[in-house]
Amino acid sequence: MSPALETVLAKAGLQVSPDEFLDLVSDAARRLAPPHPEPATYFTPDQQAALTDVGLDLSPAGPGDARPRTRTVVAHAVLRDSALTVAEAARQLQVDTSRIRHRLGVGRLVGWKDRGSWRLPAWQFAGSGVLPGLETVLAEIPSDQPALVVAAFMTTLQEDLLVDGEPATPRDWLLAGGDPRRVADLASVLGTPA
Secondary structure, eight states, rough: OOOOHHHHHTTOOOSSSSHHHHHHHHHHHHHHHOOOOGGHHHHHSHHHHHHHTOOOSSSOOOOTTTTHHHHHHHHHHHHHHOOHHHHHHHHHTTOOOOOOOOOTTTTTOOOOEEEEEEOOOOOGETTTTEEHHHHHHHHHSSSOOOHHHHHHHHHHHHEEEEEEEEEEHHHHHHHHHHHHHHHHHTTTTTHHHH
């Protein structure tokens, strides 16, 4: 396997072999991104706006152009691979697994079911705790927003959130001690046409 891919995976902090990563990408491509000449037609206008707002390219692919599909498939694969299991989250937060499931149930953590088991996206954790202000932000995210949209929002630079005079991601804003209400206000309109 390519040493370059091994290096990229290691730098990204993804604990997976190149073969496993490529298997994940292949699996995600089969399940999540069936070929279609007009990818936007899979979504309602509101969903299209939300996905476009967080940086996904829903434009029709030209002949031989698989980049929009590829970017989405890779984003799904990375999101899935970097997510924690309930047991891993419990170890990180130093609590029992039942506390993690409870937090998921009441919206104090976000996750999705994958093959019968919970997966919790890594962006919401910081050190041995959760991201500062996480509950405030999660309370405002519309319930119909998929994990990939939320993850993309939390990790995409926002012009309205400045840290040291530079645009910051909502995650970095919160880690820098920024007001969680600012992020919550931005998150509350995910899925709303601009």
